[in-house]
Amino acid sequence: MSTFQDFRKKLQRGITAPLVPLISKLKLTPDAMTVAGILLNLIAAAVIGFGHVFTGGLVFLLAGLFDMLDGALARYMDKTSKFGALFDSVSDRLTEAAIFISFIFITSAGVWPYNITWELVLIMLALTGSFLTSYIRSRAEGLNIECTVGIFTRPERVIVLTLGLLLNLVFVAVAIVVVFSWITVGQRFFHVWQNTRKV
Numbered sequence: 291m292s293t294f295q296d297f298r299k300k301l302q303r304g305i306t307a308p309l310v311p312l313i314s315k316l317k318l319t320p321d322a323m324t325v326a327g328i329l330l331n332l333i334a335a336a337v338i339g340f341g342h343v344f345t346g347g348l349v350f351l352l353a354g355l356f357d358m359l360d361g362a363l364a365r366y367m368d369k370t371s372k373f374g375a376l377f378d379s380v381s382d383r384l385t386e387a388a389i390f391i392s393f394i395f396i397t398s399a400g401v402w403p404y405n406i407t408w409e410l411v412l413i414m415l416a417l418t419g420s421f422l423t424s425y426i427r428s429r430a431e432g433l434n435i436e437c438t439v440g441i442f443t444r445p446e447r448v449i450v451l452t453l454g455l456l457l458n459l460v461f462v463a464v465a466i467v468v469v470f471s472w473i474t475v476g477q478r479f480f481h482v483w484q485n486t487r488k489v
Contacts, residue, residue, distance in 0.1 A: 327356030419471030
């Protein structure tokens, strides 16, 4: 292990070790900490998107603390689980997407709504929903949980987008992808939750 990795782990433990026992006394669960981290990251993304970059950075920093604490709390309370691992990983991908999307909003000068169009918003939502659909399956199968459920997987996305291109209805197709890919994200997430409860 590199010196940098050693330093990073020691730094992380130094930050979380004093806080985890206190948080455990508040009866907060690791999943609750993950949810709090998601909400804070989404708030940070919204604040950044509205042009308040410094304030958004402070909220993002606080959200990062919650991101570190959920896993540490799970280990401290001996509540590590397959679902918790997937929940944490998916929340990381979701919040990273939200933050990067917020950067798109600040690339245009001026005051809200900048030059962001509804088409661009649709594309961003479709992109995020599509990669989360595939990511949840990959992450679940890495935890030995079969996860092929869902009404709108890659073949369906390809068919809808192809028809959209051929019929010159691109953004109708993108809107369909947004709706049904996010439904599929929910289906796969719920499927993993159900299967881990049986263990």
